[in-house]
Amino acid sequence: MSDTSGPILAADGTPLKKKLAQTLFRSRVRAFGLVFPLLAFIIISFIVPIILLLTQSVYDSRYADLMPNSTAAVANWDAVSDPTEEMAAAMVADLIVARETKNIGKVATRVNREKSGTRSLFTKSARSAKKMEPPYLDALIKKDKKWADIETWKAVKISAKKFNPGYVAAAVDLKYNADGSFSRQSEERRIHGMLFYRTLEISFLVTVFTLLLGYPVAYLLSTLSVKTSNLLLILVLLPFWTSLLVRTTAWIAMLQGQGVLNDLFVVFGLATDDDRFSLIYNKTGTLISMTHILLPFMILPLYSVMKTIPPSYVRAAKSMGAKPATAFWRVYFPQSVPGIGAGALLVFILAIGYYITPALVGGQDGQMISNIIDFHMRKSLNWNLAAALGLVLLVFVLFMFWLYDRIVGIDNMKLG
């Protein structure tokens, strides 16, 4: 044998290593080609819109685009000294243009978010801006004395910032000030913190309830013969396949003041006809219906994990003298933990963004953060704040996911 310790060659003379890499690359391209349509679909219809919407939570160029002169003028203002003639002149020039281009409403709406009452101040002043003569500050104040108020100019300064942390701050009950600092929102307007807390509380309770109710059911399903368990599984899946709205309305019929359950209570003397239980349009109603609706999401992962636990382990433990409870807690239960983890995470994350059910049965104290996001999307039209609330919720869910990974480990999760 001659000393040719060169690379091993393939049949066509190329080095085998290179050839192998080529083949692997080709198969990867093919695999990617198969995944590509789904990936493109998700990026276009899911990721991009989410990113676009989320940017609204920190970026709002409406004022800066429509009122360029006053934006530049207030940028150098320290938000402490009195408003200057230069600022007023820029403001009047902008107002004239905004009125002519019919954008004054957009500007006014934007500033009004920072200070109530500035909307009419802007629209009114814009109407007569064309007739104003220098000195402009006096002309503006003559039109409305709110222009002499430093708070008005502070609102302008905040509105003029393109990258604006104000919405995210508002989402966590903080107020972004003109000097760049943050302070707490006044007490009667603090709402989001309480709603985030309630959302967490409801999601946590629903997770616990579904676990308590679902664990025995999943255990039963996994231990019965295949024939019986399949039949029973259909009972779990049937509500799962039923429309969410149908199930929620069914709960309304069950739980309302004149509903089935209250009628039964009256018949059995647990309640009187004038004093029925309030089971719906409050937190109780939200908890009951959400627990029911999310139950399959707990049972199914539990069931799929429990099916893989060989019954011989528990039998072995018992044969070695363990009491049934010990055998369950020390042998069976630890093996079902991946199912609990998967089910709990699934239910918790679904619950945290739940919207329709609390909207229908939540009344006043069963509303969750998603309902206020909906309010800002549909009623108040403050999409920036809605996006900011969504951002906070998203960050929180990611944090929970990270926490879960640290404590339980994602690898430990089994969905089936």
Next chain:
Amino acid sequence: MKLTKTLLATTALAFAAGAATAGEITVVSWGGAYTKSQVEAYHKPWMAKTGNTIVSEDYNGGLAEVKAQVEAGNVTWDLVDVELSDAVRGCDEGLLETIDPAILPPAPDGTPAMEDFIDGAVSECAVANIVWSTIYAYDSSKMENGPKTMADFFDLEGFPGKRGLRKGPKANLEMALIADGVANTDVYEMLGTEEGVARAFAKLDTIKDSTVWWEAGAQPPQLLADGEVAMTTAYNGRIFNAVAAEDKPFEIVWDGQVFDLDLWVMPKGAPNKDLAMDFLAFSTATEQLAAQASWISYGPARKSSAPLVGNYATKPDLAMGPQMPTAPENFATAIQNDFEFWADNQDELNERFNAWLAK
């Protein structure tokens, strides 16, 4: 850009050529008895006259859908029935088409349209059709000595039972202040101050635990009929409809009513602009507004319609005049919804109301 222009031009041509053939417009309103009155008084006569069709859709108020359609450049609605504050805000934000008042027909006696409409009924982007009112009502079969004043609504001891209120600050804050003894003329001035707002919420606090909140206009008569509430605020036409068409024993308390206008607006870029404008002018003519008033007890927005208001369409012995919010005996303590105040303060007050509600 050029392509778009060509396309637009062709569409316009096709439209002009197709004017003889039947078109279709989408008209959006609040549903229930109210939409029915519009269908009977406006839609049917217009369809019969022009041969076009109207697709009628329902919504729950607010500008969100209009905003979404306009901003996505995919407008499917031609005409929307909105509240005054939304008309003003939509116009300010450039979401609405401007309406040329010259298209509005004069009154039968020749009075120009602009003089015939009541104050504030015709604005840059909107034309009013009715005056409606937020009142409160109770079931007279369950309460013999019924409530008479706004203060009675907040009197849980004198008139026990649950209350129904619209889930939002509008009209509720005004009513709370009136019930607390504020003079009608001072209500909005009072609400402009921190003490006034606090006072209104304090008054609402007294009935908060006994309140059922409603959102859609069709809910309050249902709540009353089901016995879920003893009395509830409502839109006066809805209660009238329950009384007249369904023989419910409901009684309206007019004291402290908060009245408002409903207006037609056109989303910017409406697909069938010309046809919809034609319908708008037709439906706000004297005769049509008067005809609507025989289907539902909302006052016409034209002065010339008032003398033409007759009796209830399906009950010829029921005169509609006294059922109107604007009838003199009902109107004495009425206040008009101040759209300027609400446009300025609704963000803050909504936030406060939601925070108050969630507590």
